Amino acid sequence: MIRPIFALFIRSIREDNRAKFTPIARAALVLVILFFLAINHRNFARQPAPGLQVFFLVMVINLFGLVLGGITAFCSAITEEKEDDTLGLLRMTNLSPVAILFGKGLSRFVGGMLLIVAQIPFSLLCVTLGGVSGEQILSGYAVLIATLFFLCNLGLLMSVICRKTGVAVALTLFVGTVIYVGGPIAYISTLEFGRSQPSGVWSDVFAYLLANNPLYQLGTMVFGAAGRGMPLTVSPWTFNGIGGVSFFLLAWALFGRFCSGTAETAPRRKKSAKGAKLLRAPRPDGWAIAWKDFWFLQGGRRGLISRFIGYAVLVFGFVGLVTFNNNYMESDDIGEMMMSFAGIGLCVELVLGAARIFGIERRWLTLSSLITIPIPLGSIIRQKILAALASLIPGFCFVVLGAMIAPESLEELWRDITRREESFLAFTYVAIHLISIPLLACWLSLKMRRGAVPATIAIGFVGNVIFAVLLDEVARSSDEAFLLLGIVIQFFLSVALMVSIRKRIALAAAAD
């Protein structure tokens, strides 16, 4: 009974031991901690409680990495078997559904936990810098592990329900956001836009969700309970533990329903109604690769409509939430919020799209067929970029709409950029990320089969945190020069990535 349950777990641990990425990731996390310790050690005498600040920063980075890396890893637990058509083989063995779920989920949870636990001895060095106790450090890591447990099981559930990893990730992100971020945003929005303290059942629910937000828990644990009537922190294990176990039990219950079917017979295209025909792909013409990517990778017109609806739900949902709490939003507030939400959405879509344009071809092993088409590689890349950009139209429309509603904010930003050198450099530094980060995502997608997006975001985030710390610590009197250096580095990095991507496409096609 016990042996089958642990068979998959042991296999995963062995694979993890052989993987190159695991020790690199652990070493990278430890190096980040040591970097922050070294930087803060210089300011030991100048800052109050430097150890506390370093520890909080390390916790935030961990939480960020955990959400990104964790979700991708957990959501592929069962979907990777479905995508490779190996789930049927697993089910033919002596493994029961619970053994499969346990083996696939536990190995990922343990892998993530080891990644976190490996940092504890180094994080304890923060005690020597002052301002934080060993107990606080251990409590911080307990929050991380509890959150990991919750996300692991949520991802596992979505992995059981969905056939594709991408859909499972999207659903996990949605549910996770609603649980972890939606409540706090709703609670804080009632405080920000409200004329009085929130009350009623909904406010209690929002307050409870806020109290279980890991970032809030870390904040209150490290810096003490916040003011303005914020709820006190609660034990991370109650909410995350019960939630995680519930998701696991639900995954077990639904396993038979969602993991037994296989596509044995060829489905024919159904005769569609006139309206549905408009959503179907027309015949391709000169730009065949752009056509293929737009209709079959980006979802075509159906994808555009879904994105429009997604942005509309996000923006109008938030406005509705505020209005629901008897508050009023100025049109400028709505415009700014629309620009912010759509801008963030566009950035996310940009990274996702960049990781997919060649990543998907690589996963489907279609690069070799694509590359042997007698079209120059540059033209293939341009057509693929064009299709990816077309999918950004809905997000872009919402940014433009926001700018039309609140033109003053845009004018103010423009005035700031054109008049202040520092603002111009800061804006350029952020803007160049819109090129370098998608390029990094595209490059990583050609290096690794899964997890290019979280790896990109993690590298971008850690890189920028390190840059910000250096900016703060090293270049106190010359921010402009340091920002310029950052822009130059990003520029050369982008050029290097562009050159490397061309080479990697050819290599990946040959390796198919």
Next chain:
Amino acid sequence: MSDSPAIEISGLRHAYKSHVAVSNVTFTVGQKSIHGFVGPNGAGKTTTLKVLATLLAPQTGKVHVFGQDIVRDRNLVRRRIGYMPDHFSMYRQMTVFEYLDFFGAAYGLNQKQRDQTIGDVLALTDMAGRRNDYIQGLSRGMQQRVSLARVLVHDPDLLLLDEPASGLDPRARIELMEILQELRSLGKTIFISSHILSELATLCDSVTILDRGQVKYTGAMRGLISATEGDITGYILTLATEHTGLLQTLSALPGVTAAKQMEAGEFRYSVQFDKTRIGPNAVLHAALSVEAQIVAFQEDVKHLNDAFMDLTDPGVRT
């Protein structure tokens, strides 16, 4: 079409870091023929095919397809080849028609040409009835047919097929071979790799055997057997009844290296002789001279697999 060979490889070498995949590979393939490319697993077949498909550049050596250099004239070569890899590389969320239509458009065919060609290749591969089916739901054999249809959609002169029959059931294999024979009759040159020589025996005009990255034999399929024989040849003599003294008579002939009864209780005898010193007629005459009741006297044709085993080394390449 020029008179250049369809494929001309000379001194090809390709290594992955320290592992030499192919070394000094040299052979030619004539136009409008089916050429088998055979070797055990890890022999370097796929690497050679990837070089021919312009996916890998040769590190040393020259490779020409219809007289065009695969590095310098890459796009011209790509127009004339159709490469089918050893795995299913398909956009499975498309229907069969959409998939072929996409590749047709990518190769620059207009809608009218595509309609015509897609109809033809679907008829050839017997997939016309499945044109509106989603690829993801098709069986392995059907997906293989769609792959082949995709390779044909731009009407290439040379087909590069990497183990196209792997994973297919016997019926699907036979049907695939029939399609390939039909394609040869349409003037296509087919370069087909396999690790099973006997599978290609009846199909191919010529063959190249590769082992551990080196060419062991290249030439006509028929010549493969004689190439492994040397000067010694074998015949089987079948009698109606047992004959004592026959073996002694045959063994005494000049040039006969071995004469033995094949199975105890059976009247079949194996005779091996040096064909430069004695002919089969002399052997038959000697048997008749001792009044043996001969039922049959035939050449002991070596099986293709024996030839393959003789040419390739045992064990797995390290």
